[in-house]
Amino acid sequence: MKFDFYRREFVAVEEFSDKAALISHQKITSWQQLQQQVEQTRERIAQQAGDGPVVIYGHKQHEFVITMLACIQLSVPYVPVDTIYPRDRLLAIQQQLGCGLLVDLEQQQWSRFDLGECWVNNPDQQLMYILFTSGSTGDPKGVQITYDAFQDFWGWVESDFPMNSNSVTLSQSLFTFDVSMMDMATAMGHGGSLLLIDRDIYQDHQTFFALLKDHGCTDWVSTPSFVTKWLMAKDFNQQNFPALKRFTLAGEALPHRIASQLNQRFGDGCVYNAYGPTEATVVVTLLKVDQQLLTEHPGNLPIGYTKTSGEVVVLDEQGEVTDGEGEIVICGNNVSVGYLDPQLPANKAFFTRNGMRAYRTGDYGYFKGEVLYYLGRRDDQIKLNGYRIETTEIEKVLDQADGVESSVVLGLKRGDKVVRLIAFAFQNSKDYSSERSQMLQQQLAARLPEYMVPSEILLADVGCIPFNNNHKVDGKKLLALYQADDIQTLQVDELAEIA
Structure with a gap:
């Protein structure tokens, strides 16, 4: 069984229905149970949703994934908010949305909220989710991701990323951080298993490692910073974690030494480097980092080959494509339709190029052949x-x-x-x-x-x-x-x- 992100439903429901879909230190949810619980949640949302999106407030619970999938089936946009955010932050997000349904997994309460002019989903855009990121106005800004953007991303991931139906994928990134969409989508879309790790667990070395071993984690998805912490443990190696085969790292620049240590401990070619801003749906580049690549690049590692659909270009100060250094601009269906607040000055980063949605990332880089290199941020x-x-x-x-x-x-x-x-x-x-x-x-x-x-x-x-x-x-x-x-x-x- 797996979840089809094109049809927005479970498919091959008779196959491996007893297999674990969601795993945590507290419980295991099989694929059959997942399907049943998504259906129940979908019916409840349909009864209570009304205008506005569904705001999901929680932290790495099975129910968080269940609620997201239920929203996807209903084509109701969802807004993930982690409990790491104070409730003042949650309220600020609700105020921007105006109205909607709050699914509070922490307090196990569902409630409608109406705090002013209600945000209305444009039926032509078909939003899948809204992720709120740090905003220069003092308030978080909502990045709107459509179904066509996510499906464009998923089509590339499905064909080019290393995960498969046998993968047990680590999920430790907050669901408010779009790196989490990579592990969630690959596990659900391939029919694998998603290993949910909350922050209390990964702060305990022994408990965290025991979960990885006991459930045979095969795929590690995180930022480089997160894996760096565990490389300090001498027992973090292939001998102690024989099932762990791949590390897909994104969200920040990958240091050469981290990639080198992982290859030494877990086998050459186990590391994949990915890059992309939230506004372009998770990531847009991927590169396998093996020893040959590390030898050829003793300093700054490349961030990868760009996804097959759409286009990534480097523009100079005049806005022209350059073979040298410049700003990285992403074009294609994977690009967001803009921020929730149309009055935000930051919306100027979105424009149309050659008939495609485009986004000025504020990141500087350059191409060498077909491979993209990252140089840093343009702003603060x-x-x-x-x-x-x-x-x-x-x-x-x-x-x-x-x-x-x-x-x-x-x-x-x-x-x-x-x-x-x-x-x-x-x-x-x-x-x-x-x-x-x-x-x-x-x-x-x-x-x-x-x-x-x-x-x-x-x-x-x-x-x-x-x-x-x-x-x-x-x-x-x-x-x-x-x-x-x-x-x-x-x-x-x-x-x-x-x-």
Whole structure:
């Protein structure tokens, strides 16, 4: 049995119906049970949905996948929101949507919400889901993905990706992070098994490893950052995990050393590198990273061959296709129809090129032959542990705290990789205590997901903001002063010397 994403229904229902479809540390759901539970959930949604999408609030439960599949069968758009997000964030998303059905898996409650003008699904677009990402306005922005976009992605995945009906695929990425669509789609679409790992489980080394072994996990899908943590364990190798054959890594740049270590531990050619923004439906490139490729590329690894449908081009500053370095632009049916709020300035990144939907990624790169290389971001958007973050969103929330006049959020790097966030809060108060910093962190945690809360908030006087020659806040000076102080809380008089 498997789920057909074209027909939006279960097919080959008599085949392997007792096989595990969903696996977690708590239970196993067979394919037959999955079909039955999706049907039951579909009937309940049909009775309660009404106008608006279905907002699913939970974290890696079997019911999360069940509800998504039920929505797909009904052609009702769904909006995944993980419990890592505070309820204030959930409310902000509901307010943007206006109305809809909230399926709260945490509290096991279903309820309609009506918070204003209701978002209406355009029947010509046939939206499948809306993913909310970090937004520069201080509010999350909703990326709208249509069925034709997802089916375009799935057609490529079905033919080119290494998973199959025998795969047991790791699913640890939040369902609000589109990397999760890769593991969910491949497991459900091929008739394999999806191994759901919640954050409490993967924080426990022994329990996590036991689940991988006991259920014969064959395919690992994650960001490079997530797998890096486990490479610190000496027992993370093919000898201890004989079923684990492939690692498909996406969401951020793949370091050479990580690919090399995985090939050494699990066999040459076990690593696949993938790239793509949420706005272009999960990923648009794929490349098998074996020892020969690693030898030929001792530095920056390529991000892959582009998908067979649509087009990926590199444009120069004049908007012309270039053989050199430029901005990566993705064109085709896989591209989003835009953000939920049509008034967002960020919508200017969407346009039409040669009759196809197109998206300016803000990523810079170049082609060498048919292989694409990634050089970095064009703006202040950063990647931290695979999560895409716009620092301006954090700043806008921090600026609203009592006594804070202005703030700057910076990403601390190790090499080319952001490893954590720090914030500078410029205030009119003379309270520079650690208690004050902790209070501000708590206020951020109440409104932002934990990965967006800076690990340190440094307090300074509003009169000590350093500016560059263009009279913009000079983040480089702040970062240099922070590093020179050996990662200690900065003193106001030090900032005053820079200003």
